[in-house]
Amino acid sequence: MILGIETSCDETAAALVTHGGEIRSSVVSSQADLHARYGGVVPEVASRRHLELVTPVIRDALAQADADLDDVDTVAVTVGPGLIGALLVGLSAAKALAWARRLPLVPVDHLHGHVASLFLEPTNLEPPFTCLLASGGHTLLLDVRDRAWEGVRVLGTTLDDAAGEAFDKGARLLGLPYPGGAALDELAREGDATAYAFPVARVPGLDFSFSGLKTALLYVVRELEPARLEERRADLAASYQRAIVRALVERVEATGAETVAIVGGVAANSELRASLPDAVAAPLALCTDNAAMIASAARYTPAAPDYLTLDAYASAA
Numbered sequence: 001m002i003l004g005i006e007t008s009c010d011e012t013a014a015a016l017v018t019h020g021g022e023i024r025s026s027v028v029s030s031q032a033d034l035h036a037r038y039g040g041v042v043p044e045v046a047s048r049r050h051l052e053l054v055t056p057v058i059r060d061a062l063a064q065a066d067a068d069l070d071d072v073d074t075v076a077v078t079v080g081p082g083l084i085g086a087l088l089v090g091l092s093a094a095k096a097l098a099w100a101r102r103l104p105l106v107p108v109d110h111l112h113g114h115v116a117s118l119f120l121e122p123t124n125l126e127p128p129f130t131c132l133l134a135s136g137g138h139t140l141l142l143d144v145r146d147r148a149w150e151g152v153r154v155l156g157t158t159l160d161d162a163a164g165e166a167f168d169k170g171a172r173l174l175g176l177p178y179p180g181g182a183a184l185d186e187l188a189r190e191g192d193a194t195a196y197a198f199p200v201a202r203v204p205g206l207d208f209s210f211s212g213l214k215t216a217l218l219y220v221v222r223e224l225e226p227a228r229l230e231e232r233r234a235d236l237a238a239s240y241q242r243a244i245v246r247a248l249v250e251r252v253e254a255t256g257a258e259t260v261a262i263v264g265g266v267a268a269n270s271e272l273r274a275s276l277p278d279a280v281a282a283p284l285a286l287c288t289d290n291a292a293m294i295a296s297a298a299r300y301t302p303a304a305p306d307y308l309t310l311d312a313y314a315s316a317a
C-alpha cells in the first residue's frame, strides 16, 4: 500500500491507499478551530501543530487500515504548493519513514492530488476530461489528458482571489467563522438568491476574477444597520454564492467539454454540484484537503531518485 501524507495548509492528514486506488484509511485532523480566532491560517501556528499531529495521525491511519509499516511499500508526500513550514513537517516525516524503512518516496504536487481524487475507487474517472479545481488557494480550469501531472494543461485561472477565498471572505463579512465556505453554503439555503444582483466578473478567455464581488458585498454590508443586516444575512449569502457559482459554471460551460469534473474544497458546495448535474464531482470527503488524494497521485508519479535532498515549494513554478 501507499502511505500518503499531506500537511500543506491547516489539515494534518495521512491515508493508506492500494496501488489499485482503494482507500483503506483516510485520517484528516483539521486545525480550523485553532486558526478561527485569527480569521485565517497563521503559518507558524500551523507548522507547530503539524509537528504535534503528524505522528499520531499516521499511526491512526495505519490502525484504521488494520495495517502496520510492513504493509507500506511507498511513501507519498505533498511537496507544494502550500505554506512552506507546514509542508516541511510532512516532507521531513516522509523522508524519515522512507529512509528508516528503505522505501521509495514520491513527491506529489498538491494540485495534482486534487485531480487524482477522481482516480480513486469508486469514481475512477478516465481522462480525457475538463476539470474545475476550486479550493481555498487555487481556481483552475484544467485539460486533463493523462493521469500523470505532465498530462494536465491549464486552460484558465483566477486573476485575483481563489473561489474558496471569495467564499471565506464573504463569510467573514457576514459574521461566519473561518473557514466560511461550508457555513455560507448552509446559510444560503435559507435565503433568496435573487435578492441581490452581485456582479459576475467578465474577464476574457477562461480566466476568473472574484475580487470585485467581495468588494460589492462589502459595500452592501456596510450600508445596512446591524438589525437589518441580521435579517438579510441569508439573502446576502444566497445571492453572493449564486454569483460565485455562476462565474464558475459559465467558464466550465464555455469550454464545451464533453466530460467535466469538479474537485477541491469548493466542489463540496451544494449549489455548484446542483448547477453541474452532469459533472463528475469528487466525493465530499475527498473535496477538502486529505491524504488519500496524495497517495492516489503518487500512483502516476515517479519516485524521487535522491529524496533526502528533496525540498518543498510554496508556490507553483
Ligand code: KG4
Pocket (backbone or CB within 6 Å): 009, 134, 135, 136, 137, 138, 163, 164, 165, 167, 168, 179, 180, 181, 182, 183, 185, 264, 265, 266, 267, 268, 269, 270, 287, 288, 289
Ligand atoms: O481544497 P481545500 O480543502 O484547501 C485548499 O487546498 O485550499 O479547500 C478549502 C476551501 C475553503 O476556502 C473553504 O471555505 C472551501 O474550500 N469550502 C467550501 C465548502 N466547503 C469547503 N466552499 C463553498 N461551499 C462549501 N460547501
Ligand code: ZN
Pocket (backbone or CB within 6 Å): 110, 114, 135, 136, 264, 265, 288, 289
Ligand atoms: Zn487543497
